[in-house]
Amino acid sequence: MFFHIAGVTVNPIVVIIWMAFVGFVFSSIGAAGGILAGVGHITIFGMKKANVIKPMNQILTVVSPIMSSPLYLKEKRLVVPAAISLGIGGIVGALLGSWLSHTYLKEMTSYQWFFGIITFVIAARLWYEMTPGFREKQQKVKKATKVFEDKVKELKASGKLNEIKEIGVNFTEMGIKNTFTFAGETFKYNTLAPFLAGVIVAIISAALGVGGGFLLVPFLSSVLGFPMFIVAGTSGLSIIISSLTSISNYLRMGSQLDLPLVGFELIGVLVGSYLGPILSKYIKGVYLKGFLAVVLTYIGIGYVFGPIIQHATGIRII
Template sequence: MVFHIAGVTVNPIVVIIWMAFVGFVFSTIGAAGGILAGVGHITIFGMKKANVIKPMNQILTLVSPIISTPLYLREKRLVVPAAISLGVGGIIGALLGSWLSHTYLKDMASYQPLFGVITFVIAGRMWYEMTPKFREKQQKVKKATKAFEEKVKELKAAGKMSEIKEIGVNFSEVGIKNTFTFAGETFRYNTLAPFLAGVFVAIISAALGVGGGFLLVPFLSSALGFPMFIVAGTSTMSIVISSLTSISNYLRMGSKLDLPMVGFELIGILIGSYLGPILSKYIKGIYLKGFLAVVLTYIGIGYVFGPMIQHAFGFRII
């Protein structure tokens, strides 16, 4: 099938299968959705229009945040003022990042190497997440998260959802300095910190056409000290704001979306997102993460050093 705006001829089944893989990976390990979507557009489908690839990547990374954000909000696992600060900064960063990218990264020769650098960063993060120290930390986080979710289910079953205020996010101070409690613990942060982080992350994510979660999650958990219970919801809400801003600005500046291709891609994303939680029971996360780390490392090498290797040795890596 010919996708005219994307400028490629590709079987729709291939599009659906690859995006199902993207949805599966993202729903299983919660990372690399925008990167894998970009790899599909650049390498699997062979798209050559950088300013078409970027907004199409970001549309696909919006599926999960749009679905999950209301759920986190309902369970009071979302720090709304922090997400708004990230989002306001994200609007500024997304406008700036998309303009810079549309102007100075408009061809694949300039865009692909930088995309490869970010791919390296994601791969490095995944290698780190397979270390014993990180895995031990995650086991504690998963155990605590499960306990929180079980408590929420108990409150729902007993018709006592009003009591969730005791364990959910509740603010006692809102302004430049913010104070809130979650599960009996008190947390404080300055509004300027998430605002500036939102600007920085959105510049990068908008310029390269990715979601930005790979930068937001470490910032919220490490820099601000938020527990992982509330990090996911807070980051997804800000991703929705900055991604919609970035996509809109790309379209305003003349980029176009190949809607038929996006339609097939969304089918694949939904299939993969549905199968992820089901199949993940039979696939150890460490194996999937290891496989993905190897693949992304290889892709990063190909995107960044591929032309030099081809020139020096006469063969293409990717």
Template structure:
């Protein structure tokens, strides 16, 4: 089937199957959705229009935030003021990043090596997550998360809604200095920090057409010290805002979306996102993450050095 805007002929079954894989991976390990979507557009589907690829990547990264943000909000596992400030910074960053990328990275020759570089960064994060120390910390986080979710269900069943509010996110101070409690612990942050972080992350994610969660999650957990219970919801809400801004600006500057291709892609993403939580219990996360680390490393090498090698030898790597 020929997709006019994308400028490629691709079997729709291939599109659905690749995006099913993307949705499965993203819903299982919570990372690399935008990168794998970009790999599909560039290598699997053979698209050559960089300023079409970028907003199409970001549209696919919106599926998870749209579904999950209301759920996190309902469970009071979302630091709304921090997400809003991240989003405000994200709006500024998305406008800057999309403008710079649309203007100075208009073709695959300039865009693909930088996309490969960010792929390297994410691959490095994957390798780090395979280390024993990180895995031990994640096991503790998972146990704590399950305990928190079990407590919420218990209180709901008992009709003790007020107690749910007490263990969720509750602010006592808002403004430039912010103070809130979660699970009986107190957390503080200055609003300027998430604004600048949101702007910085959005510049990178908008320029390359990715979601930005791979940068926001470490920032919220390591630099602001938020517990992982509330990091995911806070980051997804800000990604939703910045990605919508970036997509809108690309369209305003003349980029186009291939809606027919997006339709097939969303089918695959939704199926994969459903299968991920269902099948992940049968597949060890460490194996999937290791496989993904190898794939992303190979892709990063191909995208960053492919043009140089092709120019010197005439051999195309990716």
């Protein structure tokens, strides 16, 4: 099937299958969905228009957080003030990042090289998360998570699951300095930190045309020390704000969306996002991260060094 705006001929079944994989990874790990969507557009589908790829990537990255944010908010597993700070910073960063990328990364060669560099960064982060040193730093996070899981099981067994809010996010101090409790643990952060992080992350993610979860998740969990049970919802809400800002700015500057292709992609993402939480129960997280780290490392090598290797040896990497 030929997709006019994307400028490619590709079987819709291939589109759905790849995007189902993207949705599965994103819903299981919480990051790299936009990167894998970009890989699909660039390599699997063969798109050559960088400024069409970017907003189409980002449309796919907002599907999951739009669906999940209301649930996180209902269960008080979302740090709303932190998400708003990230989002406000994200608006500034998204406007700047999309303008810079639309202007200076409009050629596929330069965009693909930059995309490969960031792919390396994500792969390195995944390799790091599998080290013993990283797991040792997560003891406080694991403690809060364990308390939350045990309480959920207790409330579920007693038929009082609606009382989950009592152990959710509850603020005791709000302003420049913020303090809240979650699952019996106290957490503190300065409002300026997520704002500045939102600006920086949105510049990079808007320039690439991705959601930014690969940077927001480690920032919230490692820098601010938030438990993973509240990281997904908090980062997701801010991604909605920054991604919609970026998409709107790309369209304002003349980028177009191939809506028929997006339609098939959304089918795949929704299927993968549904299957992710179900199938990931049977796959150890470290194995899934390891597999993804290998794939992203290979992709990074192909995008950054592929042309050089092909010129020197005649071997095409990707």
